Each structure stands twice: as C-alpha cells, then as structure tokens.
Amino acid sequence: MELQAMGEAYGKSSKHFRRRVVICAGTGCMANGAMKVFEALRKEAGDHGISLDIELDFEETRDRDGLLTKSGCQGFCQMGPLLSIEPDGILYCKVRPTDVAEIVSQTLLDGKAVERLLYPHPTTGKPCRGRHEIPFYALQQRTVLKSCGSLDPEDIREYLSQGGYRSAAKAYLEMQPDAVCGEILASGLRGRGGGGFPTGRKWEMARVQPGPKKYIVCNGDEGDPGAFMDRSVMEGNPHAVIEGMMIAARAIGADEGYVYVRAEYPLAVARVRRAAADAEKLGLLGDDLFGTGMGFRVHVMEGAGAFVCGEETALLASIEGQRGMPMPKPPFPAQCGLFGKPTIINNVETLASVPLILAQGAAAFKETGTPASPGTKTFALTGHVANTGLIEVPFGTSLRHIVYEVGGGVTGKDGRISEAGFKAVQIGGPSGGCLTREHLDLPMDFDNLTSIGAMVGSGGLVVMNQETCMVQVAKFFMQFTQNESCGKCVPCREGTRQMLALLDDITEGRATEETLPLLEMLARNVKVGALCGLGKTAPNPVLSTLKHFRDEYEAHVHRKVCPSRVCKALMTPAIEASLCKGCTLCARKCPVGAIIGERKTAHQIDPGKCIRCGACVDACKFNAITGA
Amino acid sequence: MDATAKVAQEAGRRFEKVIQILDGHNRDRTRLVPILQAVQEEYRYLPEEVMTLVATSLGISPAKVYGVATFYSHFALQPKGKYVIRVCDGTACHVKGSQDLVDALQGKLGLGGSRKTTADMMFTLETVSCLGACGLAPAMVVNEDVHGQVGPDQACEILEGIRQQEGM
Ligand SMILES: Cc1cc2nc3c(=O)[nH]c(=O)nc-3n(C[C@H](O)[C@H](O)[C@H](O)COP(=O)(O)O)c2cc1C
Ligand code: SF4
Ligand code: SF4
Ligand code: FES
Ligand code: FES
Numbered sequence: 001m002e003l004q005a006m007g008e009a010y011g012k013s014s015k016h017f018r019r020r021v022v023i024c025a026g027t028g029c030m031a032n033g034a035m036k037v038f039e040a041l042r043k044e045a046g047d048h049g050i051s052l053d054i055e056l057d058f059e060e061t062r063d064r065d066g067l068l069t070k071s072g073c074q075g076f077c078q079m080g081p082l083l084s085i086e087p088d089g090i091l092y093c094k095v096r097p098t099d100v101a102e103i104v105s106q107t108l109l110d111g112k113a114v115e116r117l118l119y120p121h122p123t124t125g126k127p128c129r130g131r132h133e134i135p136f137y138a139l140q141q142r143t144v145l146k147s148c149g150s151l152d153p154e155d156i157r158e159y160l161s162q163g164g165y166r167s168a169a170k171a172y173l174e175m176q177p178d179a180v181c182g183e184i185l186a187s188g189l190r191g192r193g194g195g196g197f198p199t200g201r202k203w204e205m206a207r208v209q210p211g212p213k214k215y216i217v218c219n220g221d222e223g224d225p226g227a228f229m230d231r232s233v234m235e236g237n238p239h240a241v242i243e244g245m246m247i248a249a250r251a252i253g254a255d256e257g258y259v260y261v262r263a264e265y266p267l268a269v270a271r272v273r274r275a276a277a278d279a280e281k282l283g284l285l286g287d288d289l290f291g292t293g294m295g296f297r298v299h300v301m302e303g304a305g306a307f308v309c310g311e312e313t314a315l316l317a318s319i320e321g322q323r324g325m326p327m328p329k330p331p332f333p334a335q336c337g338l339f340g341k342p343t344i345i346n347n348v349e350t351l352a353s354v355p356l357i358l359a360q361g362a363a364a365f366k367e368t369g370t371p372a373s374p375g376t377k378t379f380a381l382t383g384h385v386a387n388t389g390l391i392e393v394p395f396g397t398s399l400r401h402i403v404y405e406v407g408g409g410v411t412g413k414d415g416r417i418s419e420a421g422f423k424a425v426q427i428g429g430p431s432g433g434c435l436t437r438e439h440l441d442l443p444m445d446f447d448n449l450t451s452i453g454a455m456v457g458s459g460g461l462v463v464m465n466q467e468t469c470m471v472q473v474a475k476f477f478m479q480f481t482q483n484e485s486c487g488k489c490v491p492c493r494e495g496t497r498q499m500l501a502l503l504d505d506i507t508e509g510r511a512t513e514e515t516l517p518l519l520e521m522l523a524r525n526v527k528v529g530a531l532c533g534l535g536k537t538a539p540n541p542v543l544s545t546l547k548h549f550r551d552e553y554e555a556h557v558h559r560k561v562c563p564s565r566v567c568k569a570l571m572t573p574a575i576e577a578s579l580c581k582g583c584t585l586c587a588r589k590c591p592v593g594a595i596i597g598e599r600k601t602a603h604q605i606d607p608g609k610c611i612r613c614g615a616c617v618d619a620c621k622f623n624a625i626t627g628a
Numbered sequence: 629m630d631a632t633a634k635v636a637q638e639a640g641r642r643f644e645k646v647i648q649i650l651d652g653h654n655r656d657r658t659r660l661v662p663i664l665q666a667v668q669e670e671y672r673y674l675p676e677e678v679m680t681l682v683a684t685s686l687g688i689s690p691a692k693v694y695g696v697a698t699f700y701s702h703f704a705l706q707p708k709g710k711y712v713i714r715v716c717d718g719t720a721c722h723v724k725g726s727q728d729l730v731d732a733l734q735g736k737l738g739l740g741g742s743r744k745t746t747a748d749m750m751f752t753l754e755t756v757s758c759l760g761a762c763g764l765a766p767a768m769v770v771n772e773d774v775h776g777q778v779g780p781d782q783a784c785e786i787l788e789g790i791r792q793q794e795g796m
Contacts, residue, residue, distance in 0.1 A: 077763030265760055302665060304702040305701035388762070460719065473723075
C-alpha cells in the first residue's frame with residue numbers, strides 16, 4: 001500500500017543519518033530561546049564541516065552526518081530549552097547558544113556527553129545521561145504524549161514512518177462503522193475534556209442518527225487556566241488528532257470536521273492547519289479516503305477568547321458565527337448539533353488516543369489504568385512543585401507518586417524542596433476541587449475524584465504549599481468564573497458575583513457570623529440552578545476548600561487573621577516587647593523602614609508606614625512578631 | 629488635497645480591505661467570527677463603521693455583529709497600543725506571583741483602573757487567563773513573544789528594552 005511504502009521510504013532514508021538532533025520547539029522552550037540554539041547549532045556544525053540537514057530528502061541513500069529537527073513540547077519545560085541527541089540517548093537541559101560549540105566538538109564529533117548540560121539527579125546529584133535516568137521521565141507512562149517531543153510535527157512523513165494513519169486506513173478499509181464504535185466502546189475510553197463520558201457511547205448515539213450530513217468537532221479550546229495538555233498535543237503531534245477525527249468520522253458517517261483552537265495558541269493553530277493541509281495534499285483527507293469514495297475535510301477555527309466556548313453547545317454556536325452561549329440539553333449535539341446536524345465533539349486528547357486504540361486493540365488499551373477509567377491521563381503539573389511540566393500517568397496513580405516522585409517534591413517560598421511543605425493540590429481548574437494530605441494515596445480516576453467532590457477535569461494539577469491561603473485560591477477561581485460567565489442565566493451571573501463579594505468580605509475582614517452559612521447556601525443554589533457546566537461547577541472550589549480547610553475560613557471570619565499570612569487586609573504586625581531581643585533583623589528586612597528601635601531594646605512597628613508584607617515576621621528568629 | 633478629501637480617501641482604502649476580507653469568506657454569515665478576526669488583524673481593533681459595513685454585507689443586523697464583537701474578549705472596540713503586553717494570571721502564574729508583574733508594569737506605564745493603554749498609544753497592558761506556558765510561570769507575552777519565569781524587575785527590563793528600541 002502506498003501509505004506503508006511512504007512510511008518505509010522515510011524510515012529507510014532516515015537510517016542514513018548517523019545522528020538525529022532534536023530541539024524542543026514547544027512554547028516554553030521557544031520562550032527560552034530554543035530557536036536561537038537551533039540556528040547556532042546549524043551554523044557551528046557547518047563550520048566544522050558537519051552537515052546537519054534540516055529536511056529529510058526522500059531519495060537520498062548516501063550516509064549523512066545528521067538530521068536536525070524541531071519537536072513539540074517534551075514536557076520538561078522548566079529545564080528548557082531541551083536538546084536530545086540520538087542514538088546516543090543524550091538529553092541536554094537549559095541549552096544556550098553559547099553551549100553549542102561544546103556540543104558540536106564533544107558530542108557530535110567525539111560522541112562524548114557534555115556533563116554540565118546533563119540533568120543532575122535530584123537525590124544523588126549524578127548527571128543523568130538521558131530520559132531513562134531522569135526520574136521525571138522514567139516514572140511516567142507516556143503513550144499519547146510519546147511521539148510529542150520525538151517526531152517533527154511539521155513533517156507528515158515522520159508521523160507516517162511511525163505507523164501514522166494506519167489506524168485510519170484500517171477503519172475505512174477493514175471495518176464497518178458499528179465495529180469502529182464497538183471497538184472504542186470496548187476499550188472503555190472516557191472523554192478527557194472533563195466529564196469523562198464514554199466516547200464509544202457518544203459515537204454510537206451519533207452513528208444511529210439518520211441523514212447524510214454529520215460533523216466531527218475537535219475541542220481544542222482548553223480554557224482552563226493552568227492547563228496546557230491539549231496545546232502540547234496539538235503542537236507536538238497534530239496528525240494524531242486529525243487521524244482520530246478521521247476515525248470518528250468513519251464511525252458516525254461524517255464528512256466534515258472542525259478543530260476549534262483557542263486564539264491564545266497561535267503555534268497550535270499553525271501546526272494543526274499545516275497538518276490538515278499536508279494530509280490533504282497526500283490525499284489522506286479529501287473526497288476519496290483510501291480509495292473508498294468516502295470524503296472527509298477538516299477546517300481549523302480560532303476561538304476568540306471566551307472560556308464558556310469550551311462548553312460544547314457554546315462552541316457550536318461560536319462556529320456558527322454567534323455569541324458563544326450554551327444551550328440547554330437535550331437535544332444533545334450527537335442528535336442535533338452544528339447547523340442542526342448530528343455532531344460529535346471530542347477533546348483533543350480523547351481524539352489523539354483513538355488511533356492508538358485501533359492500532360493496539362481495545363483489550364490492550366484496557367490493561368493500563370483502572371477498570372472503570374482505562375488508559376493514561378496527561379496532567380499539567382504546576383505550582384509549588386520542583387518539576388513543573390507536562391506529565392502522563394495511568395489512571396489510578398496516586399497523588400503522592402505524582403507530586404513527590406514525578407514532580408520531585410513540594411517547594412517552599414525560596415524555591416527549595418520542603419518536606420513538610422505540602423498543603424493541597426487543586427485539580428480540574430475552576431470546575432474542580434482540592435485534594436489534601438488525606439488524599440495523597442487515593443488512586444486517581446474519574447469516579448474516585450468525583451466521590452470526594454473534585455474532578456479530573458481537563459487535568460490541571462496545581463500544587464500548593466503551606467504558604468498558600470485557601471480562601472484566596474477559592475476567590476481566584478470565583479473571580480475567573482465570574483468574569484467568564486456568559487450571563488445567560490441568573491444563578492450563574494448573579495450568584496457568582498455575590499459569592500465573590502462574600503469572599504472579598506472574608507479576605508478583607510468584613511465577614512460576620514452569617515457570611516459562611518450564606519456562602520454555602522448560595523454555592524449550593526448556583527450548583528443546581530445554573531444552565532451549563534460553567535455555572536454548575538463554579539461553586540466547586542469554594543465548597544471543596546470549605547470542606548477541607550474550614551478552620552482557615554473560620555480564622556479569617558472569627559479571629560480576623562489569615563493563617564498563611566497572605567491576606568494583607570488582615571495583617572496587623574506588632575512586636576511583642578517581652579519576646580523581642582532587639583536583634584534589628586526585622587528592621588533591616590523591612591522594605592519601608594516601618595520598624596524602629598535601638599539595638600538590644602524592644603522594637604516597634606509604625607502601623608502607618610507598614611505595608612503588611614510580612615517580611616519582618618519571616619525574619620524574626622524569636623517569634624516576637626504577631627498579628628500577621 | 630484638502631483634509632476632508634484625505635479622510636474620505638483614507639476611509640475608502642479602509643473599506644477596500646474589509647471588502648477583500650468579506651469576499652475571502654464568501655460573505656458567509658456563519659464565518660462572522662473569523663471575519664472579525666481578520667478585520668481586527670488589519671486595524672488592530674474593530675472600528676464602528678467597519679462593523680456596520682460587515683453587518684450590511686452579510687445581511688445581518690449591526691446589533692448582532694456588535695453583540696458578537698462584545699461577547700468575545702479578543703475583540704477590541706477601542707484601538708490598542710503598538711505593543712500589547714499580556715500578563716498571564718492563570719492559576720499557575722497567579723500562585724507564582726503574577727500580580728506583582730501587573731503592579732510593576734502598571735507603575736512603570738502609569739496605567740491602572742480602567743486605563744489599559746498609554747496616552748501615546750505605545751503600550752496596552754492586559755491580563756489573560758492562561759497562555760499555556762504554565763511550566764514557566766509567571767509568564768507574559770509582548771505581541772507574539774512569550775517570556776517565561778518573569779519577575780517584576782525583568783518585566784520592567786523588557787519594557788525598557790522596547791522603549792530603547794523605539795527611541796523613547
Ligand atoms: C464551561 C465549560 C468549559 C469547557 N471547556 C472545555 C475545553 O476547553 N476543552 C474540552 O475538551 N472540553 C471542555 N468542556 C467540556 C465540553 O463541553 C465537552 O464535554 C467535551 O469537549 C467533550 O469531549 P470528550 O467527551 O472527549 O471529553 C467544557 C465544559 C464546560 C461546561
Ligand atoms: S451557567 Fe453561566 S455560563 Fe452557563 S449558561 Fe448560565 S450564565 Fe452562561
Ligand atoms: S510587615 Fe513588612 S512593612 Fe510591615 S513592618 Fe513588617 S517588614 Fe515592615
Ligand atoms: S516546551 Fe520544551 S519541554 Fe515543554
Ligand atoms: S497559568 Fe500562566 S501560562 Fe498557564
């Protein structure tokens with residue numbers, strides 16, 4: 001078959017390269033100057049007479065020095081720009097253009113690793129040569145993300161040489177729509193966009209709808225703050241998403257599809273556009289897929305900055321050229337969706353998993369994860385954790401494993417690992433909740449998380465240390481949903497506004513006995529009364545923090561203190577004269593000179609000057625400063 | 629040419645571009661969002677008379693176009709500065725101190741409250757809810773350039789860099 005031949009030809013010609021150098025060109029590494037490294041490397045290699053081709057020539061069978069390519073995000077963004085060299089199995093971190101000369105002379109010419117660019121093992125300090133030695137990578141199970149960071153997302157032949165589009169060919173040539181639906185259903189795949197709805201069931205619902213016109217929509221809106229999994233898949237392996245859409249199209253009988261990408265992701269937009277155009281050029285998309293006479297085309301649409309457009313009915317309205325307002329369900333989009341036609345909306349990661357399932361079979365897919373949540377899940381690990389970045393682990397993995405093993409532990413204010421530092425993890429963004437110390441060993445899957453009032457959501461994991469005020473966290477999410485409420489229904493529009501006002505009262509010291517009961521009542525009402533998922537889940541961060549950190553709320557309300565010393569309005573630092581040794585440390589730390597006192601005598605704070613930064617409290621070794 | 633003629637000519641040129649954009653989208657009213665995006669790319673904001681023209685050409689009411697334009701946060705009804713600085717205030721950036729960046733930049737630019745653009749039309753300062761570069765929190769974008777792990781002093785340095793480049 002032509003597809004296979006093309007993949008093989010590519011695979012063969014790439015064998016003629018002695019080395020392959022991959023530079024991460026994900027958003028994070030580019031922000032850190034990856035492209036400058038790329039250019040410097042090309043030039044330096046050239047100066048040494050090493051040819052680093054950046055484009056693979058199909059016909060070329062002569063042995064060549066090396067191939068230099070870009071990849072999507074490799075996940076370890078904090079250590080970027082990343083540069084890997086195969087087959088040596090070397091991964092260099094934080095590479096600067098000034099390091100390039102050494103890389104060329106030592107590694108490319110001599111085959112030796114430049115030690116200072118290797119990642120030092122966090123416990124032993126020994127330089128790790130490659131991914132298999134770096135705990136961050138070794139402890140994950142990367143399947144959906146596997147090719148993100150190894151293949152060149154802008155070259156369709158790379159994807160083909162790794163078996164790409166083979167699953168789509170199988171779906172069109174060897175399977176009937178009901179069999180495709182059946183396979184996905186049997187795999188137990190659940191939607192990765194938040195709700196965890198069984199993908200096969202959704203497809204089946206659309207498949208049985210009559211009529212020749214149906215749509216597939218890929219939801220790449222990813223509005224959750226703190227999440228960038230979908231971005232990385234679209235940037236790192238866009239063909240997997242397109243192939244997933246083709247398979248979905250075959251399953252329900254659709255001939256047109258949209259990828260809706262948020263406008264903040266220009267690189268993802270460009271790469272998905274390019275992927276669709278390249279697939280069309282090869283005849284993989286178009287009027288006649290695999291010679292079956294069946295057609296499928298993909299359009300790429302940019303969002304325009306409205307979080308609520310991630311909600312499926314709102315997203316469809318937006319594609320139709322309207323305000324992106326949600327509609328009550330039913331009818332479900334699978335019955336009556338885009339332009340009134342049956343429509344499947346799936347998340348990016350869901351669709352990227354589909355070709356893998358067809359390739360390996362439903363049974364093999366079910367071997368990973370838990371019985372009710374099979375497979376792996378990508379998470380964006382951020383906040384007060386040593387290794388921030390993009391990770392992928394099987395469902396059922398514990399939070400402890402993620403935070404302490406993969407993430408390398410919780411960091412304190414100074415950025416260093418602090419053993420006792422862990423306070424909570426916020427999961428699932430503005431629709432989610434908090435996990436605390438008591439949940440560290442809970443196997444994380446859709447149902448376990450829902451049962452404790454949190455949710456997988458899209459997969460944002462924000463680690464928070466002891467210096468985080470949970471009321472402020474709740475307020476942050478409330479502010480977000482209040483801004484993003486589309487305003488269509490009253491419980492969401494007015495309810496979130498009032499909840500935010502109550503939270504303001506709490507953090508600014510105006511709360512009374514009534515505030516907490518009122519906040520709770522309001523939260524429950526918004527949850528049941530709102531029209532769409534945005535409003536229905538908006539109270540979750542509040543309810544969840546109230547449940548797990550009630551004492552913190554109460555300290556704010558009743559004692560008017562913020563135990564984490566974050567809420568400035570509640571701080572009235574004062575020096576307890578009997579404890580003060582007059583060491584002057586606080587006075588030297590105070591940025592505004594609000595502390596006065598002679599050496600060896602008790603100091604005093606001038607409340608008029610004090611800006612309530614808390615620096616003095618941290619500075620005092622005798623715990624003499626209170627009220628903050 | 630007198631001033632009014634100049635203005636008229638200017639307006640004519642403006643509309644020509646809009647017509648091109650409309651034609652490029654086959655005057656399809658379902659393509660309203662991408663049309664407005666293209667228009668905004670051209671003018672850096674959505675001038676009122678252009679929205680009216682778009683409405684008439686697509687056969688929909690100006691109120692509807694206006695409704696769509698105000699719904700999405702990407703559409704600006706006021707002109708923006710030459711450099712649009714967007715500080716991320718997503719969860720990851722927030723817990724790592726993005727507010728300090730905003731405060732520092734606001735101070736430097738003399739902005740605050742509802743004022744988001746400097747009087748000389750050079751800088752617009754906004755916050756956004758996540759740039760998807762959370763591994764590098766706190767992050768900010770100047771036009772298309774993403775900067776990661778930015779502290780308040782670095783933010784000010786970046787600003788100074790632009791000012792120097794502009795000879796300010
Ligand atoms: C307010 C709101 C925002 C949402 N944002 C997203 C999003 O950014 N990406 C996404 O895939 N799903 C999002 N969803 C969920 C979608 O409505 C939908 O359930 C999902 O795209 C279905 O895909 P899946 O079954 O593959 O998960 C959002 C839902 C709500 C209520
Ligand atoms: S719940 Fe909020 S976002 Fe959803 S429809 Fe109502 S107002 Fe709009
Ligand atoms: S809280 Fe900050 S400003 Fe106030 S006295 Fe202490 S160090 Fe000075
Ligand atoms: S962008 Fe390079 S590792 Fe994430
Ligand atoms: S939270 Fe700032 S980039 Fe995502």
